[in-house]
Amino acid sequence: MAVGPLSLCPGSxxxxxxxxxxxxxxxxxxxxxxxxxxxxxxxxxxxGETLDEEPDFRFDDEIPALGIELSEVLRPASxxxxxxPVEQESFHNEIxxxxxxDYYDGSNAxxxxxxxxxxxxxxxxxxxxxLALALTEFVKANVDRTNPFVSFYRPETPDGFDSIxxxxxxxxxxxxEGGGYSLDDIRPQLAARISSKDKLVPTYRANLPAGARVWLxxxxxxxxxxxxxxxxxIEEWRFSFRFDRVFWFTALEGQFAEIQRAAAANTVGx
Amino acid sequence: MEKTPxxxxxxxxxxxxxxxxxxxHGDVKVPDQTYEKGLPPQPGVPxxxxxxxxxxxxxYEISETPIGHSFIGSKDTCDSLIRKSGKQxxxxxxxxxxxxxxxxxxxxxxxAHVAAIQTPGIIVFMAFNTANGPxxxxxxxxxxxxxxxxxxxxxxxxxxxxxxxxxxxxxxHIDGKPNPHFIGQQGGVLWDGRGSFIPLPx
Numbered sequence: 001m002a003v004g005p006l007s008l009c010p011g012s013x014x015x016x017x018x019x020x021x022x023x024x025x026x027x028x029x030x031x032x033x034x035x036x037x038x039x040x041x042x043x044x045x046x047x048g049e050t051l052d053e054e055p056d057f058r059f060d061d062e063i064p065a066l067g068i069e070l071s072e073v074l075r076p077a078s079x080x081x082x083x084x085p086v087e088q089e090s091f092h093n094e095i096x097x098x099x100x101x102d103y104y105d106g107s108n109a110x111x112x113x114x115x116x117x118x119x120x121x122x123x124x125x126x127x128x129x130x131l132a133l134a135l136t137e138f139v140k141a142n143v144d145r146t147n148p149f150v151s152f153y154r155p156e157t158p159d160g161f162d163s164i165x166x167x168x169x170x171x172x173x174x175x176x177e178g179g180g181y182s183l184d185d186i187r188p189q190l191a192a193r194i195s196s197k198d199k200l201v202p203t204y205r206a207n208l209p210a211g212a213r214v215w216l217x218x219x220x221x222x223x224x225x226x227x228x229x230x231x232x233x234i235e236e237w238r239f240s241f242r243f244d245r246v247f248w249f250t251a252l253e254g255q256f257a258e259i260q261r262a263a264a265a266n267t268v269g270x
Numbered sequence: 271m272e273k274t275p276x277x278x279x280x281x282x283x284x285x286x287x288x289x290x291x292x293x294x295h296g297d298v299k300v301p302d303q304t305y306e307k308g309l310p311p312q313p314g315v316p317x318x319x320x321x322x323x324x325x326x327x328x329x330y331e332i333s334e335t336p337i338g339h340s341f342i343g344s345k346d347t348c349d350s351l352i353r354k355s356g357k358q359x360x361x362x363x364x365x366x367x368x369x370x371x372x373x374x375x376x377x378x379x380x381x382a383h384v385a386a387i388q389t390p391g392i393i394v395f396m397a398f399n400t401a402n403g404p405x406x407x408x409x410x411x412x413x414x415x416x417x418x419x420x421x422x423x424x425x426x427x428x429x430x431x432x433x434x435x436x437x438x439x440x441x442x443h444i445d446g447k448p449n450p451h452f453i454g455q456q457g458g459v460l461w462d463g464r465g466s467f468i469p470l471p472x
Contacts (some may be wrong), residue, residue, distance in 0.1 A: 033424025041305075089386070158435065169346075170353060176320065222423045223385040251422050252382055254305035 013151035031056055031070045034219040038249035043217065054216060055204045066068050071197050073218045073248065074226055076189040081123030085225035091128065092118055092175045098132040102172040103139055110143050111170035114137035117162040118175060121153070126160055126170050134158040139166055174196045177224040184229055190248065190259070193218055194241050201242040216241070218248040218259075239263035281406065284431035287395045288360060293407055295369050296468055297444030303371040304421045308378035319415065320330035329412040333373075333409050335401050342410045342443040343469070348392045348452060351440060353432045359428040367427055368371035385419035392439035406434070416451040446471055 024141055028051065031233045033091040035057060045068065049057040055067035077084045097118065116135065138158050139197040142150060157164050197216055221230050230250055234257045239246070246259040281287050285336070292425065303383075310316070334340045335403050391413020410417060413429060420427040432440065439453045448456060448471060 028425065037304075037424060052288075086342075169349065171349075172389070174387065217458075221385075222382060222419050224382050225386070227382050251424075253386075254422065 013144065015172050028056075029218075034070060034249060034251065035068065037220065037251060037254070038217055038247065041249060041254050043247045043249060045215075045217070052207075053187050054200065054207055055251075058208060059137070060209070062213075065209045066215065067208045068213055068215045068217050069197055069200070069243075070206060071193050071216045071217060072226075073180055073189055073193050073220045073228060075179070075228055076192075078180055079120065079185040079196060080186065081121075081263050083123060085177065085179055088225075089225040090185045091094075092116075092177070095128055095135065096173045096175050099135040099139070101145075102132065102136045106136075106140065110168065112139060112143055113167045113169045114139055114173040115163075115165040115167075116173070116175040117178065120178065125134075131160050134160065135164070135211060138164060140164040142166060143168075152257055176226050179224065181228060185239060186228060186231055189228075190218070191239055194239050194243075194259070198241045198243065199240075212242040214242075216243045216246045218246065220248070220250045220252070222252040225252045229253060230257045232254055240264070281395075282433060282435075284357075284360060285346070285406070287406075287433060288363070288431060290406070291366050291369075292363055294295050295365050297421060298369060300369050300372045301366045303418070306372075308376040308381065308415075308418070309443065312381045313379075317377060317379050317383060319377050320383055333411075335396070335398070337398060337405050339398050339443045339445055339447075340443075341449075343394060343398065343409075343440050344435070344452070344454045345392065345412045346441050347440040347442075347452070348362060348394070348411060348430075348432060351432070351436055352392070352456070355436075359430050362391075362393070362417075362429050364421065364427075366408075367391070367410075367421065370408065371414060371417055371421070374410060375412045375415045378426050380415045381418050384415045385421050385423060387416055388420075388425070388428075389413070389416065391417055391427065392432065393429045394432045394440065395434050396437050396441075397434035448472065 021094075030163055032051065035045060035049065039047070044061050046062055046066065048061050049059055049068070052058045052067075056068040058183040059068075062153075075085045079085065080088060095118075100114070103112075114135070116129075132223045135158070138152075138161075142152070143166060146166050146168040148169070149165065151166075154165045158185065194216065201214055209212065220226065228250065230248060230253070234248075238260050240262045241259075246261075247256055248259060249256040281290055332340070332342045386406050392411050394409055394411050396407045396409070400409065410429070413427075417429075419425075438449070438451045440451050441449045442456055443449055443452060457472070
């Protein structure tokens with residue numbers, strides 16, 4: 001990919017601050033961005049962080065010292081008939097990649113762009129190879145109908161596809177994700193993320209100077225499969241944790257909430 | 271670069287145009303666009319951008335410039351020119367992107383829908399004569415929602431850059447009249463982005 005003289009991007013928070021060349025580079029890049037974005041949104045995170053592990057960031061210049069662990073809050077499987085939306089998205093993307101590759105592997109394949117919405121299987125399993133083959137064959141059979149595009153909807157589409165759009169242009173094939181979530185999906189997901197990290201609080205404390213504070217920053221991404229909004233009334237929710245403070249930042253809206261601690265006798269997610 | 275006609279005419283390469291923009295973006299005070307909200311969803315109406323995507327057809331971008339000119343750009347023609355010329359995308363400085371997003375309207379609900387797509391956008395540079403001399407303008411004609419998503423996700427955003435000469439060939443109408451330099455196919459109507467079609471002058 002050609003990069004012009006603006007490639008250094010002085011406005012970019014990342015890449016200049018941290019050496020992110022290891023295998024976890026993308027995860028660390030995202031976490032570093034989320035930390036900076038949450039701070040910009042108003043979470044009282046001081047500046048001067050150092051990239052670390054367990055916890056992810058440490059602030060040794062703070063008195064007392066501070067460590068912040070990050071964890072992503074995803075749209076849960078409960079919102080999608082038991083299938084994690086990010087896994088479904090990945091499954092769909094693999095089908096699109098294979099179908100596109102198989103289409104162009106054929107002789108004299110005309111350049112086309114294909115957009116697809118898959119049928120919601122409501123938790124049912126589908127065969128990746130079969131869906132890819134069905135899409136490839138369907139596109140081959142209908143490519144000559146593009147003028148410059150042609151759209152198909154159920155029941156014209158093969159089983160497993162709600163809509164297929166074919167356009168005579170050279171661009172990577174694409175599929176859209178759908179779905180939603182309810183209030184009932186959010187609380188257990190928050191509880192699960194807090195609980196999984198809460199087990200490690202003693203480790204975080206052991207890795208920081210004595211008396212250091214340990215915070216948890218939950219964050220949510222921006223795609224359909226990943227994003228969730230902070231619900232109205234979250235200030236009334238209570239969770240048990242040993243972190244000194246817990247925050248939840250949603251990157252799509254740029255909003256945050258401080259998660260309230262339950263009384264010691266209560267269970268996580270009560 | 272001095273603000274002379276010759277100075278602007280010398281900006282023939284995308285990297286020179288972007289560099290010029292970067293030097294001068296501070297001339298326009300624009301608030302941080304990362305969490306400026308786009309147009310709100312219409313109750314009971316599905317995402318208009320996704321709906322339009324499935325309808326297909328030529329997409330146009332209409333822009334009113336701050337210097338009293340207007341143009342209608344054909345994204346398909348931009349796409350076609352980019353493919354034929356073998357252009358490569360540029361990483362766009364966030365400061366430039368902030369100004370470009372500020373100029374455009376977008377649907378808030380559509381940001382998440384395209385957040386996973388990293389197809390480069392399209393930036394056009396346009397040159398106009400004004401009473402005060404030549405002026406150069408820049409617009410993001412494709413990729414606004416992806417650009418907002420990239421800002422919010424902390425990702426770099428890439429875009430193809432069309433020079434004024436190239437951009438002129440992709441504008442179907444300028445100041446309400448058909449552009450004789452347009453190399454695409456003239457459309458009959460312009461979709462307003464929210465469900466209505468506007469007839470285009472012939």
